[in-house]
Amino acid sequence: MMMVFGLFVFELRTLPYQQLQLSRNWRHVKNDRVGRSAKWQYVGAGENQLTLGGLLYPEITGGNLSLGAVSTMAYTGLAWPLIDGVGSIYGMYVITGLQETHQEFDRYGKAKKIEFTLSLQHQLRSEERRVGKECRSR
16 A cells, blocks of 8 residues: 555555655735844645556556546545554645546557556634634744
């Protein structure tokens, strides 16, 4: 198992990704001051985005069925827990995009090669927001 997203398991038979890109942001605002240079203030964590990219060969790896399962999860609009194969918990994520490129078709029009990119956005649960506010107020 490479990773689990909700009930969907990323593995060699489903959607084996070859690239994982994690983007983390932190927010700062600029406060202009009279007669002095501007001051920057940290206002909290920004958005975390995770992108998984890979290449599928439906005869060997996952294909349209696996992509359809992920697409169905996206239509629910729900946040799902994301945990990698060694047990690291990334948090709750929603699917914000799924790009597919089908290539090298057989005589029936079925792709022999599918390139995919899955975009996920981190969602803070209300408990995480509350704990974060309590920590900042102390």
